[in-house]
Amino acid sequence: MLRILHIAPQNYAGVPYSFYEMHNVCGDYSRIITLHKNPLQFSEDICLEFPLPVFSAAKYWRRKKVENSEQREITYPHYFKPVNFAEKLYFFLNDSFRKPAVEKVICDYKLNSFDIIHYDAGLDFYRYPHQALKWKKAGKKIVCCYYGSDLRLRGLIRELDEISDLNITSEYDHLRMKDDLHYIFYPYSTAELPRSQKKEGQKIKIVHSPTNRKYKGTELILSVIDKLRKEREFEFILCEGVPRGELLEIKVACDISIDQVGGSMGGTGYGKAGLETLGMGIPTITNMTEDYENWLPENPFVVANDGTELFEQLIRLIDDEVFRLNKGKAGKVWVEKYHSFEAVNAVLKKLYEKKGII
Secondary structure, eight states: OOEEEEEESSOGGGHHHHHHHHHHHTTOEEEEEESSOOTTOOOOSEEOOOOOOOSHHHHHHHHHHHHHHHHSOOOSSOBOOOSSHHHHHHHHHHHHHHHHHHHHHHHHTTGGGOSEEEEETTOOSSSSOHHHHHHHHTTOEEEEEEOSHIIIIIOBOHHHHHHOSEEEESOGGGGGTOTTEEEOOOOOOGGGSOOOOOOTTOOOEEEEOOSSHHHHTHHHHHHHHHHHHTTOOOEEEEOOSOOHHHHHHHHTTOSEEEEESSOSSSOSSOOHHHHHHHHTTOOEEEOOOHHHHHHSTTOOSEEOOSHHHHHHHHHHHHHOHHHHHHHHHHHHHHHHHHHSHHHHHHHHHHHHHHTTOO
């Protein structure tokens, strides 16, 4: 039995927690430490509840980093580096503030007894990976898993990257950002999903649930929805900041889902939101590059890369009930085939073996 520890800044969309669940369901022992609490009430194992800076200067700083990244061409591999002395000082002080709590959780939960350390989002407890370097020196195996803006915006933490035994991602566009990345479907169990509440003869319901409007292309989606209202009758539901359980109950009563279209800096493809609706048997629209669309095995998504395509795909899904139902059924089967705990765990174990981790 392997002992696998996950460390994640936050339980992003529940994905790091799903890896932790997968290990335990498939016969290994795992814990997950999150540094910040997810505000949308995703499940936690051990959360340190470090505060996230939400004052106006911090929000401005994060917004400017996104804007600056959009205005310059990033070359890969891209490594994190403080942009100025103030940022460097902030991370130094923040690491110092965290140290007592980190050392306590390591002691209380006997974290030194784990064999494999997964750094979700490629981050240690600290911005400079003090603890990762200690664990590597002690013979632990290090795995870095990248999810989204960690590579697109922040970049690799050089010292952690240099000691990583395995690097994985669930984002197709990441494969061009780092040479030694291995793609893995992230694990998902449909057991959490509520049963369908759709009623015979109800008005078509379309749902969109962005965690970040800019990344998901929400403004474009809203403009298409306004245009569509002039052509067809339907109900549109925009879910933002809705607690997890309530959100799933809303989604399961819908007929069509829009994951993302034309977003900025969010990559292409799908995330947890897309998997949820596919798992509910709801046809799901997202954007994909042609390469990605052709690469994804048995691609179950309805693809729309701009406003015109989104409008056309929505018209087709509304008007063609057979197409809509068949896409929904195919999506549900696909999620079980590629994203189930058993399927993903088998792939991950093969990567462990290939990299000499086990």
